[in-house]
Each structure stands twice: as structure tokens, then as C-alpha cells.
Amino acid sequence: MATNILTISNPNFENECKKIHDSFEDFNQLIPFLTSRTQHERQQIRETYKAIYGEDFRSLLQKYESGFSPMTYSALSMLILDPHERDAIVSMEALEQDVTNFKVLVEIFVGRKSSHILLIKQAYQKLFRRQLDQDIINLEPPHPYQKILVAxxxxxKSHHVDVSQHIAKCDARRLYETGEGGRGAIEEAVVLEILSKRSIPQLKLTISSYKHIYGHAYSKSLKRGNYGEFEKALKMMVKCISDPPNHYAKILYTSIKGATSQKATLVQVLVSRAEVDMDEIQRLFKKKYGKELIDVICESIPCGDYKDFLVSLAARTTSTVLLQK
Incomplete structure (x- = not known):
């Protein structure tokens, strides 16, 4: 029944899936076919393709693999996944790197709703037969980011939906008293208790209250006194919560200008933020670096299908997505 409803309500997806399937040697049409769609539409395309041909759309991508560069093929494969599947795979890859990419894990844990985090954990267990939380705890050697991620x-798992101005002010004062307003190093136990008991919106309000009460951002206070690895990790998390567009604008620029190993981060940001705040990210990107994001991609990435993919993906804006919801 679900298949019939899908086919009736999205006849163009059925026609386009057949066209893509029957002419898979035409590599050039696949990039605009996928990047011009919203996440919801790509999910419907994947379902429609499976209903028609009995196999996952990712199986079709394998036929295209030889026609694309490895980076483009990997990016397209990630693009077609459901968001929670993609985040599960990204989390596993972050954990499996020689040097664990804690920053990517923090971005996922602070940038997703609780319902989505649950789906990520379920997908992680299904794909890798392991528990994401346990894999984070078991990392060796121990790292301050682990404590923050566990919190x-x-x-x-436990936070309340509603946010409270009163709680935000109280938590801001506790952060001050255990940090720049206290003596010696920051009390990690107090910070971790707050992180473990508050939702991301509540933490964002606390960070805002801190600046309102004490006249400067909480992240700036972390530079003072005994600034260690925990404070460094906490500062990254705070910036990601308090100002995501600015955080991701910096990440995009570094990824574009950085080594080849950083290009995967570029795709992750473009895909994960495309329907969240990419308009604001691109605005801040231009303000910070004096150029449009697409122009920097064109200047920095060699010509080829990977460049075409990035430009096409970056061209999508939040306003376009909102119109289609």
C-alpha cells in the first residue's frame, strides 16, 4: 500500500528513477539529479527505486562508481542515506581514525534533536553491531572530549523539553563560580553535571545568559587561568552550541583550503546543514572571508566531477528548502 501511495503522489520520481536506471552510463546527470533535491525527496527517490527494482538506490551508485572520482562516489553515497544512517557512519569513521575526530562527534551530539540522536544510536548498532556510547567510553587513551560526549x-536521554530562564541564570552563575570567578582550574564535575542534565536549547540559553550577566562570552573565560585540554574541548563545544553558522563557516573554509583528508568534512557540513542554516552560514562566510562560498570552492577545488558536486550542493539554500516543505 505504501508503495502505491508513493508512486501516485510522486510520479516524476518513478519516471526519473527509470531514466537513471536505464542510462546509468550517463554519469553527468546523476549529480544534479541528487543534489537538486531536498533530503525528504532523496528519501522518496530511494524508496521509489527500491519499489520498482527491488534493490537499494546505493546499489545503482555502484554501477556509476567507475565513472566518478573516489571522493565524488563516496559523497554521493553519503548524500542518498537517511540522516541518521549518515550520522551513524560519520560517527564510526570519526572513532576509527588514527586520531579520533572528536569535533565531528561533538557537532553531531549538539546539532541534532534528541529523537535523531536515538535513531543514530539505533542505526549505529544495526550497522556495526556495537553501541555508540560504549565505543566512545572505550576509546584509548582517555581524552577530555570523552567526558563531554558522555555528558x-x-x-x-533525560532532559526536559521546555527551557527556563531561571535555570539558565543559575547555571551561568555556577559556571562563573567554578571558572573565572573561582580559584584555580575549572571544576570539571560541575560543568559535566550541567551538560548531562540540560537540553541543547537550555545550554544555549545558559551561554547567552552568561554573556548578558558577565559582559563577555563564556568561551572567552575559558582562555583565562589554567587553560588545559578540558577547557579547549569545552570551548569548541560552547562555540558550536552558541553560534553554529559562524562555527561551520570556519569549518568550511578550513576544509576547502586544507589537505585532501579534510574534504570529507566539507561534504558532511554541506549535507548536514543544507536544510538547517546554510543561508546564514554562507552569509557569514562571505563576511569573514570576503568571497562567496561557491567562488572559493571554484578557486580551490580542481575541475572535475567532485567540484561539480560541491558547487551544485552549495547552490541549494534554506529558502528553497522551506518553500518545498
Whole structure:
């Protein structure tokens, strides 16, 4: 029944899936076919293709693999996934790197709703037969980011939906007293308790209250006194929560200008933020670096299908997505 409803309500997807399937040697049409769609539409395309041909759309991509560069093929494969599947794979890859990419994990835990975090954990277990939380805890050698990630994971399980100005002010004062307003190094236990008990919106309000009460951002206070690895990790998390567009504008620029190993981060940001705040990210990107995001991509990435993919993906804006919802 679900298949019939899908086919009736989205006849163009059926026609386009057949066209793509029957002419898979025409590599050039696949990039605009996928990047011009919203996440919801790509999910419907994937379902429609499976209903028609009995196989996942990713199987079709394997036929295209030889026609694309490895980076483009990998990017297209990630693009077609459901968001929670993609985040599960990204999390696993971050954990499996020689040097764990804690920043990507933090971005996921602070940038997704609790319902989505649950789906990520379920997908992670299904794909890799392991528990994401346990894999984070078991990392060796121990790292301050682990404590923060465990606390954030706990907050997603237990927090209240509503935010409270009173709680935000109280937590801001506690952060001050255990940090720049206290003596010596920051009290990690107090910070981790707050992180584990508050939702991301509540933490964002706390960070805002801190600046309102004390006249400067909480992240700036972390530079003072005994600034260690925990404070460094906490500062990254705070910036990601308090000002995501600015955070991701910096990430995009670094990824474009950085080594080849950083290009995967570029795709992750473009895909994960495309329907969230990419308009604002691109506005801040131009303000910070004096050029449009697409122009920097064109200047920095060699010509080829990967460049075409990035330009096409970056061209999508939040306003376009909102119109289609």
C-alpha cells in the first residue's frame, strides 16, 4: 500500500528513477539529479527505486562508481542515506581514525534533536553491531572530549523539553563560580553535571545568559587561568552550541583550503546543514572571508566531477528548502 501511495503522489520520481536506471552510463546527470533535491525527496527517490527494482538506490551508485572520482562516489553515497544512517557512519569513521575526530562527534551530539540522536544510536548498532556510547567510553587513551560526549549523550536521554530562564541564570552563575570567578582550574564535575542534565536549547540559553550577566562570552573565560585540554574541548563545544553558522563557516573554509583528508568534512557540513542554516552560514562566510562560498570552492577545488558536486550542493539554500516543505 505504501508503495502505491508513493508512486501516485510522486510520479516524476518513478519516471526519473527509470531514466537513471536505464542510462546509468550517463554519469553527468546523476549529480544534479541528487543534489537538486531536498533530503525528504532523496528519501522518496530511494524508496521509489527500491519499489520498482527491488534493490537499494546505493546499489545503482555502484554501477556509476567507475565513472566518478573516489571522493565524488563516496559523497554521493553519503548524500542518498537517511540522516541518521549518515550520522551513524560519520560517527564510526570519526572513532576509527588514527586520531579520533572528536569535533565531528561533538557537532553531531549538539546539532541534532534528541529523537535523531536515538535513531543514530539505533542505526549505529544495526550497522556495526556495537553501541555508540560504549565505543566512545572505550576509546584509548582517555581524552577530555570523552567526558563531554558522555555528558551530552546523557542529556539527550533525560532532559526536559521546555527551557527556563531561571535555570539558565543559575547555571551561568555556577559556571562563573567554578571558572573565572573561582580559584584555580575549572571544576570539571560541575560543568559535566550541567551538560548531562540540560537540553541543547537550555545550554544555549545558559551561554547567552552568561554573556548578558558577565559582559563577555563564556568561551572567552575559558582562555583565562589554567587553560588545559578540558577547557579547549569545552570551548569548541560552547562555540558550536552558541553560534553554529559562524562555527561551520570556519569549518568550511578550513576544509576547502586544507589537505585532501579534510574534504570529507566539507561534504558532511554541506549535507548536514543544507536544510538547517546554510543561508546564514554562507552569509557569514562571505563576511569573514570576503568571497562567496561557491567562488572559493571554484578557486580551490580542481575541475572535475567532485567540484561539480560541491558547487551544485552549495547552490541549494534554506529558502528553497522551506518553500518545498
Amino acid at each position: 551530552l549523550s546523557t542529556s539527550h
